[in-house]
Amino acid sequence: MSKTPLLLGLVLALAAGNALAKGDARKGKSLAYTCTGCHGIAEYKNAYPSYHVPKIAGQNEAYLVSALTAYAKGERSHPTMKAQAMSFNAQEIADIAAYISAQTPAKK
Secondary structure: OOOHHHHHHHHHHHHHHHHHHOOOHHHHHHHHHHHHHHHOOOOOEOOOOOOEOOOOOOOOHHHHHHHHHHHHHOOOOOHHHHHHHHOOOHHHHHHHHHHHHOOOOOOO
16 A cells, blocks of 8 residues: 555645644734733733733734643643633634734834
8 A cells, every 4th residue: 555645645634734723813803802901001010010911912923822822721820811711722822823923012
């Protein structure tokens, strides 16, 4: 039996999976609305006074996907971020990341 059809099938399956995970910034805009509550307010600090909430507009898309996925899996610890990330599926995370990464960071 030739390995070519099996290899071709695997390549096509991986390509289809990657295409599915590509974020749609238009969909991400409405999903990311709640993110701006903390990450979009200048000089905002959360309930822990020593913790500065990072501004995420313009952040690397792959990094955002990785971070949100890690929060959802409990690999990164922050109760609010974990709760938020767990409410999204992988496609929604990709959409959010596409939108946020396309935004212009606020000037300091």
